[in-house]
Amino acid sequence: MATEPKPPATPPSEPPPPPPPPPQDLKAKLEADKKKLTEEREQRAKANEEREKKKGTPTPTQEECDLLKMGHSVELANDGSGPDPNVPKQVTADETQKPGYSHRSMSAGR
Numbered sequence: 001m002a003t004e005p006k007p008p009a010t011p012p013s014e015p016p017p018p019p020p021p022p023p024q025d026l027k028a029k030l031e032a033d034k035k036k037l038t039e040e041r042e043q044r045a046k047a048n049e050e051r052e053k054k055k056g057t058p059t060p061t062q063e064e065c066d067l068l069k070m071g072h073s074v075e076l077a078n079d080g081s082g083p084d085p086n087v088p089k090q091v092t093a094d095e096t097q098k099p100g101y102s103h104r105s106m107s108a109g110r
Contacts, residue, residue, distance in 0.1 A: 060068075060076050067074045 060074075064074050064076060
């Protein structure tokens with residue numbers, strides 16, 4: 001049996017690449033991309049600042065410890081933990097309200 005030779009495979013035809021954009025469009029795109037990058041950097045910087053503010057410092061710095069040891073009053077940096085839950089709350093009576101019960105009179109003459 002004789003085999004017939006196969007014709008060479010032809011690559012599929014691809015569309016020609018699009019023409020390069022005119023220089024004005026390229027400049028406008030470049031400016032738009034620069035503006036977009038600048039805005040993204042500003043947003044990222046703002047988010048980083050907010051995260052750092054919320055983060056706080058868990059322990060006092062060495063300088064703060066040294067000043068406290070020397071007897072100076074130092075306001076420590078906020079560690080982000082909120083108020084101390086172990087500190088008792090001081091409750092005061094509202095002096096504008098009248099008591100809901102009557103008192104006995106303590107006069108000397110009965």
